[in-house]
Amino acid sequence: MPDDRTDDRTAVLVRAAQRGDTLAMAELLDVLAPYVGRVCSAVALDQGADAAQEALVAVFKSLRTLKNPAALHGWVRAIAVREALRTAHRAGRTVPADLSALPARGDPQLSTDIRDVLDRLSPEHRAVLMLRDVEGLDERTAAALLGVRTGTVKSRLHRARDTFRKAWTS
Amino acid sequence: MNEHWPTTDLDPVRRLHVLAAGIRGAHVTEAHVDAPFERVWSLLGDLEGGFGQVVTDMERLRVVRRQGERVEALARSRYGMRARLRGVQRPGWCWLQSRFLLIGVAAAPEGPGTRVAFTGGVRLPSRAALVPLGVRREGGRSVRNLTALL
Numbered sequence: 083m084p085d086d087r088t089d090d091r092t093a094v095l096v097r098a099a100q101r102g103d104t105l106a107m108a109e110l111l112d113v114l115a116p117y118v119g120r121v122c123s124a125v126a127l128d129q130g131a132d133a134a135q136e137a138l139v140a141v142f143k144s145l146r147t148l149k150n151p152a153a154l155h156g157w158v159r160a161i162a163v164r165e166a167l168r169t170a171h172r173a174g175r176t177v178p179a180d181l182s183a184l185p186a187r188g189d190p191q192l193s194t195d196i197r198d199v200l201d202r203l204s205p206e207h208r209a210v211l212m213l214r215d216v217e218g219l220d221e222r223t224a225a226a227l228l229g230v231r232t233g234t235v236k237s238r239l240h241r242a243r244d245t246f247r248k249a250w251t252s
Numbered sequence: 253m254n255e256h257w258p259t260t261d262l263d264p265v266r267r268l269h270v271l272a273a274g275i276r277g278a279h280v281t282e283a284h285v286d287a288p289f290e291r292v293w294s295l296l297g298d299l300e301g302g303f304g305q306v307v308t309d310m311e312r313l314r315v316v317r318r319q320g321e322r323v324e325a326l327a328r329s330r331y332g333m334r335a336r337l338r339g340v341q342r343p344g345w346c347w348l349q350s351r352f353l354l355i356g357v358a359a360a361p362e363g364p365g366t367r368v369a370f371t372g373g374v375r376l377p378s379r380a381a382l383v384p385l386g387v388r389r390e391g392g393r394s395v396r397n398l399t400a401l402l
Contacts, residue, residue, distance in 0.1 A: 102381065135262060
């Protein structure tokens with residue numbers, strides 16, 4: 083996602099896109115696509131491209147409703163997580179919801195491949211892990227974004243991060 | 253550790269669908285053509301040549317400025333309107349707009365062939381919208397022109 087230095091440019095693009103400038107829309111898509119691709123792939127895995135496309139369609143369909151361009155990043159993030167979870171559930175992949183089913187530390191199955199670890203988490207766990215460890219969100223914000231209680235996020239986060247770290251450092 | 257997380261990049265055809273979804277009245281015509289991407293894009297990427305033979309609502313398209321991916325071209329529609337088109341062109345992607353016109357073309361490898369997509373039409377001022385007349389017909393014509401040239 084763009085840093086502060088590019089925020090001004092992004093705000094200009096949002097305003098121009100809202101006025102119907104399709105070149106600004108195309109440039110805004112170039113800015114948003116890598117970020118949405120990361121969010122959606124972390125949660126929806128193999129369906130990441132489908133989820134990212136759905137999320138960006140939702141973003142551009144409702145861009146005119148975004149009143150404050152400074153809120154773009156959080157707004158896009160919420161849409162991306164929502165679409166990624168929806169896509170992952172629609173794909174119907176079965177994964178163990180109970181993280182205790184994961185291989186123990188040192189298990190040769192657990193390589194340093196993050197993808198291998200993510201494959202063993204539910205979409206919700208992946209979302210929690212990504213929001214906290216990649217996006218740097220606190221529990222309250224993550225809970226609001228996922229539509230669950232803060233306590234639920236804390237417990238999910240504790241288990242997901244613990245397992246993730248063990249796998250990552252094993 | 254962010255660089256280790258999985259990621260995905262939307263191919264140009266998916267991107268065309270995204271932008272078209274945000275433009276009221278826009279229609280995407282998509283097709284698979286039995287020719288490799290390099291051959292397809294050698295036609296579509298040639299703005300002053302093959303491009304005009306495929307997207308035939310534009311005649312005599314002439315590039316007047318190019319800076320990196322950014323391009324500016326003068327064109328005349330077959331209805332006589334002149335247009336100064338500005339936009340971006342890169343392999344698999346061409347997005348051009350003038351005050352009244354929009355042209356979007358995308359291509360991505362698909363197996364041994366290529367998936368192509370077209371959108372565009374007459375723009376409505378001050379909003380992301382097209383006059384919803386002939387948008388499907390033009391896309392279908394572009395696909396047929398492209399197929400005939402390959």
